[in-house]
Amino acid sequence: DGYTASRVMGQGYSYTYDDIILLPGYIDFPTEEVQLSTRLTKNISLRTPCVSSPMDTVTEAQMAAAMAVQGGIGIVHYNMGLQEQAHLISKAKTFRAGFVSEPACLKPSDTIAQVDQIKLSKGFSSVLITENGQIGSKLLGIVTSRDIDFVSDRFTEVRDVMSMDLVTAPEGCTYEDASNSLISSKKSLLPIVRETGEVVELLCRTDIKQQRDFPALGTPSLGSDGKILVGAAIGTREGDKKRLEMLVNVGVNVVVLDSSQGDSIYQREMLAFSKRAYPELDVIAGNVVTSYQARNLIEAGADGLRVGMGSGSICTTQEVCAVGRGQATAVYKTAGIAKQMGVPVIADGGIANSGHIVKALVLGASTVMMGSFLAGTAEAPGDYFFQDGRRLKKYRGMGSLEAMTKGSDVRYLGDKSKLKIAQGVSGAVADKGSVMKLIPYTMHAVKQGFQDLGFRSIEAAHDGLAQGQIGLEVRTGAAQAEGGVHHLVSYEKRSF
Ligand code: XMP
Numbered sequence: 001d002g003y004t005a006s007r008v009m010g011q012g013y014s015y016t017y018d019d020i021i022l023l024p025g026y027i028d029f030p031t032e033e034v035q036l037s038t039r040l041t042k043n044i045s046l047r048t049p050c051v052s053s054p055m056d057t058v059t060e061a062q063m064a065a066a067m068a069v070q071g072g073i074g075i076v077h078y079n080m081g082l083q084e085q086a087h088l089i090s091k092a093k094t095f096r097a098g099f100v101s102e103p104a105c106l107k108p109s110d111t112i113a114q115v116d117q118i119k120l121s122k123g124f125s126s127v128l129i130t131e132n133g134q135i136g137s138k139l140l141g142i143v144t145s146r147d148i149d150f151v152s153d154r155f156t157e158v159r160d161v162m163s164m165d166l167v168t169a170p171e172g173c174t175y176e177d178a179s180n181s182l183i184s185s186k187k188s189l190l191p192i193v194r195e196t197g198e199v200v201e202l203l204c205r206t207d208i209k210q211q212r213d214f215p216a217l218g219t220p221s222l223g224s225d226g227k228i229l230v231g232a233a234i235g236t237r238e239g240d241k242k243r244l245e246m247l248v249n250v251g252v253n254v255v256v257l258d259s260s261q262g263d264s265i266y267q268r269e270m271l272a273f274s275k276r277a278y279p280e281l282d283v284i285a286g287n288v289v290t291s292y293q294a295r296n297l298i299e300a301g302a303d304g305l306r307v308g309m310g311s312g313s314i315c316t317t318q319e320v321c322a323v324g325r326g327q328a329t330a331v332y333k334t335a336g337i338a339k340q341m342g343v344p345v346i347a348d349g350g351i352a353n354s355g356h357i358v359k360a361l362v363l364g365a366s367t368v369m370m371g372s373f374l375a376g377t378a379e380a381p382g383d384y385f386f387q388d389g390r391r392l393k394k395y396r397g398m399g400s401l402e403a404m405t406k407g408s409d410v411r412y413l414g415d416k417s418k419l420k421i422a423q424g425v426s427g428a429v430a431d432k433g434s435v436m437k438l439i440p441y442t443m444h445a446v447k448q449g450f451q452d453l454g455f456r457s458i459e460a461a462h463d464g465l466a467q468g469q470i471g472l473e474v475r476t477g478a479a480q481a482e483g484g485v486h487h488l489v490s491y492e493k494r495s496f
Helices: 061-069 082-093 112-122 175-185 205-213 239-249 265-277 291-299 317-321 327-340 354-362 401-405 435-453 458-466 477-483
Strands: 020-022 050-052 073-076 126-130 139-144 189-193 199-204 231-234 254-257 282-288 304-307 345-348 367-370 384-387 390-396 426-430 472-474
Touching: 020 354, 050 061, 050 435, 061 073, 061 082, 061 435, 073 082, 073 254, 082 239, 112 384, 126 189, 126 199, 139 189, 175 189, 175 199, 175 205, 199 205, 205 435, 231 239, 239 265, 254 265, 265 282, 265 291, 282 291, 282 345, 291 304, 291 327, 304 327, 327 345, 327 354, 327 458, 354 367, 354 435, 354 458, 401 426, 435 458
Parallel strands: 050 073, 050 367, 073 231, 231 254, 254 282, 282 304, 304 345, 345 367
Antiparallel strands: 020 472, 126 139, 189 199, 384 390, 390 426
């Protein structure tokens, strides 16, 4: 039944994930036996095939740390100065799992209205009160919702309502010791303080509960330095050589050469430079969508290939430049040659659900890179805001005018003109809660997909696809509609 991938993909159509459907196989093992461990690059392995995209509304230190804790990896964007990016890499690498390194802080003369504002934009319902309103300053008290629920004058200073009866733990304490003392204290927060009284981080009861209910997927992704794996994006200009040096100095584990069309003299030169200067560092090149481009970059030294052009949820490249490829076809066509040459493929863009991840991994990708899927989580940069009764976070393309104004136009290689042509848009996505829940749920769904197909691992599915053991079909428009929710009357209260 069904057709082989080579037949479906050899018909001259550009297919997206939604265009195709995989036919089920035979199940003779439980979901738990599915193993999603994989390779990001020639030399870097991951337990979870998930990568967060180098976008300024997706990956900074917190996202990178969370992705690594879940067994994946985050690629910190470079729409910022070199020092700032190097600082974010160091911060992510020294992240202590379970602790909040940047808790909300106010000073005693700040008001309850400012606590309200923090709750709205960050979602934190407690605020530490420190001498100068910053982390690293002397801890004076805590304001939780219980302290302010019934205070009608929101301009009351926090010094008049804060609780000063605090239980704290010493700097450097282990997660186990800190969580035990928080649980027995029956408080909701445990500030970690230096001997001299300055607060350095925080442990929250809600995070301990989350860790209990949604334990991370095994051990974090760790590098040979014993610290968590963190990646960073760079460009291909002269100044990026200095950026690369700074990133290597702070221990970055992998770099991504970030271009919308990666098969260029600029990437080849940067690959050659990096291989000469830092032979130990793995470099991911791209983006590419054809086997010809893939071969070129691999021959130029790429250790991983990033695949996708114009398939991202915020991308307009295909409309603006008429160039790109349907993402399912792009992954399949590049993965064939990449496999022969021993380089893993990252399917970048267009992931909107766990089914898309299954399709990407079966069609030849070793990992998926996600932007919109991870935007709107608690770990994504930026504040929440409310619109039409919904809690949202900003998400924007790195080729949007808004992002380019900050410098990301270097993605669009070699363009020295003053005219900025947007190849992406800005918008917002709904609050998705924490990556710590989203990734475990999503990976469980992906495992169920592999089980339905009858394959226990990504590697086995790649071989199965090549040997024609996985049947594919193209879905008609009606079949796609049937595959989604249909003929259901929504009874959700509409907010407009
Ligand atoms: P998703 O679908 O996960 O896609 O939101 C994220 C990927 O989209 C790419 N990207 C862009 N592509 N214009 C583009 O054509 C843009 O402004 C833009 N910004 C990001 C990028 O590959 C990312 O990983």
